[in-house]
Amino acid sequence: MHNFQVQVNRLIQIFKILFEDKIDSSLHFYKYPNMPLVPDLEILAIGSVAECFQINSENHLFTILDNEIPGFLRKRISRPRFNIRRRNLQVFMEEAFSLAKSHFMPDEKVFIVDSKPVPVCRLGRISRLKVCKEDPHVRPQLATCYAKNEKYYGFKLHLITTQKGCPVAFSLTGAKTHDVKAFEDMMENTTLKKVDILGDKGYVSDPLQLHLFDQKEVKLNAQPRINMKTPLNWTPKMSAIRKRIEIVFSQIEDQFRIDQNFAKTIKGLVVRLTHKLVGLLFCQLSNIQKDRNLRSVKSALFS
Numbered sequence: 199m200h201n202f203q204v205q206v207n208r209l210i211q212i213f214k215i216l217f218e219d220k221i222d223s224s225l226h227f228y229k230y231p232n233m234p235l236v237p238d239l240e241i242l243a244i245g246s247v248a249e250c251f252q253i254n255s256e257n258h259l260f261t262i263l264d265n266e267i268p269g270f271l272r273k274r275i276s277r278p279r280f281n282i283r284r285r286n287l288q289v290f291m292e293e294a295f296s297l298a299k300s301h302f303m304p305d306e307k308v309f310i311v312d313s314k315p316v317p318v319c320r321l322g323r324i325s326r327l328k329v330c331k332e333d334p335h336v337r338p339q340l341a342t343c344y345a346k347n348e349k350y351y352g353f354k355l356h357l358i359t360t361q362k363g364c365p366v367a368f369s370l371t372g373a374k375t376h377d378v379k380a381f382e383d384m385m386e387n388t389t390l391k392k393v394d395i396l397g398d399k400g401y402v403s404d405p406l407q408l409h410l411f412d413q414k415e416v417k418l419n420a421q422p423r424i425n426m427k428t429p430l431n432w433t434p435k436m437s438a439i440r441k442r443i444e445i446v447f448s449q450i451e452d453q454f455r456i457d458q459n460f461a462k463t464i465k466g467l468v469v470r471l472t473h474k475l476v477g478l479l480f481c482q483l484s485n486i487q488k489d490r491n492l493r494s495v496k497s498a499l500f501s
Contacts, residue, residue, distance in 0.1 A: 284473075308395075310397070357447075450475070
């Protein structure tokens with residue numbers, strides 16, 4: 199686990215660049231009456247690096263660190279306190295995507311949008327499920343994933359990435375929320391302007407295209423449906439670029455285990471998803487620094 203400490207320190211250095219104007223000399227976002235032994239930036243870095251190492255349980259994380267690196271974490275902070283502080287720092291983690299784009303990918307003009315199911319339990323346990331139901335406006339729902347031709351119970355992750363697959367923004371909605379509605383809400387909260395965005399057939403919407411172009415000069419290119427009488431301006435090159443977000447979904451499902459839910463609340467689920475996506479972004483930035491293939495996520499931190 200020596201590599202774990204190395205990667206935590208590397209991610210802290212990246213966070214220092216992103217949050218340069220928001221942290222103090224002790225690497226804290228907030229002013230504490232009693233200064234904690236673990237800085238805020240280290241809390242964020244540990245959570246994301248743990249996801250890169252496929253450690254998606256805080257209890258598992260503390261157990262492994264106790265055995266491999268005694269005194270690294272538990273002597274400085276308790277597990278409940280670690281969980282509380284990680285949730286309180288969620289607002290800064292969500293800013294990391296836009297800040298990373300501004301610092302490391304300022305010239306990107308083409309982006310991709312798509313959605314992915316996020317199940318919270320198996321179908322046989324729906325009647326007994328009690329978690330992630332505290333918000334009456336966003337609750338797990340039974341829906342169908344047409345890409346896999348199967349039903350699932352949970353939420354839907356909506357993700358915007360660069361054309362190379364780096365996450366830029368995301369949102370979590372009910373499983374039955376239409377992609378067009380979720381994407382429109384996401385664009386209201388992003389800083390993307392004067393760019394092209396590629397989407398699949400679920401984003402075909404003339405009113406949305408006009409609205410985005412009038413408000414932010416964003417050109418939405420959606421893959422046309424087979425039965426459309428008026429063909430859209432869609433090329434094979436756009437199809438090849440759009441499929442890169444499918445690779446991202448495969449990576450967060452395989453490497454970051456997005457289908458495994460240990461959260462008891464929606465806020466906890468969003469925190470976990472954020473750390474998984476920041477972990478993915480960290481692996482991609484590591485590959486960029488080492489001049490390696492951006493999509494080589496599994497070996498990014500071990501070479």
